[in-house]
Amino acid sequence: MNIAVIKDNICVNTLAFDDLATAQSFLENGAIDGDSVLELPEGYGIGDMYTEGEWAKAPVDEPQETPEQEIARLKSELANTDYKIIKQAEAELAGADLPYTAEEMTQIHTERQALRDQIGELEGGVSS
Numbered sequence: 478m479n480i481a482v483i484k485d486n487i488c489v490n491t492l493a494f495d496d497l498a499t500a501q502s503f504l505e506n507g508a509i510d511g512d513s514v515l516e517l518p519e520g521y522g523i524g525d526m527y528t529e530g531e532w533a534k535a536p537v538d539e540p541q542e543t544p545e546q547e548i549a550r551l552k553s554e555l556a557n558t559d560y561k562i563i564k565q566a567e568a569e570l571a572g573a574d575l576p577y578t579a580e581e582m583t584q585i586h587t588e589r590q591a592l593r594d595q596i597g598e599l600e601g602g603v604s605s
Contacts, residue, residue, distance in 0.1 A: 481521070482511035486528045487535075491517055548599050555592045561585055 480500040482490040489511060494500040500514040515527070524535040542550065565582060568575050577585070 479517040480514050481517040481527065482509055483513045483515065483527050484511040486526055488517070488521065488523050488525045488527060491522055544599050548596055551592050551596050551599070555589060555596070558585060558589055562589075 478494055478496060480492045480494050480497065481488045482492065482504075490509075492500065492509070492514075494503075497514070497516055500509070503509045504511060504514050518532060521532050521534070526533045526535060561577065562585070564576050567573075
């Protein structure tokens with residue numbers, strides 16, 4: 478049977494015992510450092526919280542992007558709009574109908590410049 482060791486309402490360890498009574502005797506004798514021991518339900522473990530008879534999963538911190546990862550993501554976002562610039566330029570050079578209005582191109586340029594500015598800040602340089 479899997480046993481949770483609870484200290485300050487947090488599961489700080491998990492142990493395997495034949496029964497809960499044995500785990501409780503180890504706790505009472507000081508062999509286990511905790512406030513209480515109880516049967517560990519499936520899906521819970523170290524770091525999860527146990528308060529007033531209720532289990533709750535520990536909050537999960539979202540992994541933070543490294544500056545290099547953020548730069549790569551921003552460059553990818555920038556590259557994803559390259560086709561719009563190329564399509565507009567090709568149509569203009571060919572004298573064809575333009576696929577985007579002036580307002581749309583202004584919006585595209587503004588979004589792309591914001592990405593370049595973020596990349597420049599992260600790289601510690603000046604964006605162009």
